[in-house]
Amino acid sequence: MATATHEVLNQPPPLEGHDALALDRAMGEGLAREGAGSRVDEVDAVGRRVGDPGWIRAGALANAHEPELHTHDRFGHRVDEVTYHPAYHQLLSQAVADGLAGGPWADEGVAPHVTRAAKFSLWTQVEAGHGCPVSMTYSIVPALRALPELSATWEPLLTSRTYDPAPAPVGEKRGALAGMAMTEKQGGSDVRANTTRAEPTGARGPGEEYRLTGHKWFCSAPMSDLFLMLAQTDAGLSCLAVPRWLPDGTRNAIEVQRLKDKLGNRANASSEIELDGALGTLVGEEGRGIRTILTMVNHTRLDCVIGVTGQMRASVSQALHHAHHREVFGRRLADQPLMANVLADLAVESEAATTTMLRLAGAYDRGETAFARIATAVAKYWTCKRTPVVAAESLECLGGNGYVEEAPLARLFRESPLNGIWEGSGNVMCLDVLRAAAREPESLEALLAELDLAKGADARLDRAVADLHAELSDLSDLEARARRIVERAALALQGSLLVRHAPPAVADAFCASRLDRDAGLALGTLPAGVDTAAIVARAWPVAA
Incomplete structure (x- = not known):
């Protein structure tokens, strides 16, 4: 018989059974402020699922059992199929049913993009990998509208709330998912270096058929039904919509060469693909592919902000x-002054991201195109830079318990750098901000006007905005200073939002530590x- 040598004491219970929206006051207040207050019940349904032990288990299983590539069947036929654990399909099915994929484009309720942003940010806390096809499906819809006849075929399926993983042509589907394939090994972010070719099968121009030949270095979610791809034509880099299955029921000439062995994002399959005469339809004009696909990219960049905001909050x-259950030296960790400083600093960073994310989603709802153009890039750069910092500090709060794979923080930490790389790395985002300011000055004017809404409310914020103006007026070495400029813009934007909308304790802490620099370089200072x-009581009202 086993002999019990000790009893388990002073170990927190697992975080489950909670309502993630009810605990996130910044999220709830932001929903009302950005026009989605009447839809809080449907967002809260997602928040309750976030705490459901069954869904938490599904997120863990989808990562523990990674996708597998099967290039051929047992008879030698080429099949190019990626199989997933059932938990992955369960997560994706629920996400689609909640309208996180193309749902907002067919949503007749108020503030569809804010509502969806809140849901997606919450649902990401369960598992982030399956969010990749969700995000690309959401983002492809406005890009396809450049070609109405193509959109008419695909949009009803992309906006469907039915997840249909069947390998079948569009005419046999009840719902569809989308992907994107831009980067190639010789270029990466420099997509103009792409070598994939697209040759017309007959007439040229938008809506016409082309054959693509080449190799794509990153193609996530290769089991998607439709992909936007960039390829060279005689007129230059062009955008094409490439289905995985052709109308006659045969596979398109897309071969999955291998799956990437990634640091994180394990539930999602990212692949290299070979295009051997794959058929696609030209979307937009030949040679204008970057402009066409940027409509999709801007929305995936918004989703990067949404995703990391959820990951921050999860961490x-x-x-x-943990800190509200663990006791050290006769007191709860949360009551120890130094730990309280760390927790408060983490909470401030999370609230700043949440408030910014919802404001940005609200801009998409309200058609604030100029503001959204530049603020999306600013917010993506900064929130993605902060997420690994937040994940690491949160992990340290648990000590050794946080570093083991049984704790969700190990997965969150591995996931944390991803969105900063996808859809434009940090340098690409900063150069994009400079490009927007130079070519679309109305976007910079809209951002500065947003900052001015808090003018006079806090002297530290006013000084930060003045410093930003000084940085922008200095035209020397702009590219080398781009990160400094965008960081200042992001902090000023977050400060403006918090001064106007957050409780005084949160706004004061942010301005003191991020704008007045009356703090150290690490969180918890x-x-x-x-x-x-x-601040801690606001961030974790369950302990009240």
């Missing part, structure tokens, strides 16, 4: 939960006088 929630207790 911070784990740290807060908030200056004396900051009301850490109020």
Whole structure:
């Protein structure tokens, strides 16, 4: 018989059974502020699922059992199929049913993009990998509208709330998912270096058929039904819509060469593909492929902000939960002054991201094109840079318990750098901000006007905005200073939003530590006088 040598004491229970929206006051307040207050119940349904042990288990299983590529069947036929654990399909089915894929484009309710952003940010806390095809499906719809006849065929399926994983042509599907394949090994972000060719099968021009030949270095979610791809034509880089299955029921000439062995994002299959005369339809004009596909890219960049905001909150929630249950030196960790400083700083970073994300989604709902153009790039750069920092600090709050794979923080940490790389790395985002300011000055004017809405409310913010103006007026070495400029713009934007909308304790802590620099370089160095207790209580009301 086994002999019990000890009893388990002072170990927190798993974080489950909670309502993720009810615990996130910044999210709830932001929904109302950005026009989605009447839809809080449907968002809360997602928030309750986030805490459901069954869904938490599904997220873990989808990552533990990674996708597998089968290039041929047992008879030697080429099949190019990726198989997933059933948990992956369960997660994706629920995401599609909740309208996280193409749902907003067919949603007649108020604030569809804000509602969807809140849901997606919450659902990401369960598992991030399956969000890749969700995001690309959401983002492809406005790009396809450049070709109405193609959109008429695909949009009803892309906006469907039915997940249909069947390998079949579009005419036999009840719902469809989309992907994207831009990068090639010789170019990466420099897509103009692409060598994949597209030759017309007959007439040239939008809506006509082309054959693509070449290799794509990154193609995520290769089991999607439709892909936007970039390829060279005689007129230059062009955008084509390439289905995985042809109308006659045969596979298109897309061969999956291998799956990437990635640091994180394990549930999602990312692949290299070979195009051997694959048929596609030209979307937009020949030679205008970047402009055409950017409509999709801008929405996937918005989703990068949404995704990392959810990941930040998931990390911070784990740290807060642990600290409110664990006792050290006769007191809860959360009540220890230094730990309270760390938790409060984490909470401020998470709230700043949440408030920015919802404001950005609101701009898409309200058609604030100029603001969204530049603010999306600014927010993507900064929130993606902060996410690994938040994940690492949250993990440290759990000590050794956070570093083991049984804890969700190990997966969150591996996931944390991803969105900063996808859809434009940090340097690409910063150069894009400079490009927008130079070529579309109305976008910079819209961003500065947003900052001015908080003018006079906090002297530290006013100084930060003045410093940003000074940086922008100095035209020397702009590219070399691009990260500094965009960082200042992001902090000023977050400061403006928090000063206007967050409780005084949160706004004061942000301005003191991020704008006035009255803090150290690491999280947990908030200056004396900051009301850490109020900030932590707001971030984790379950302990009240």
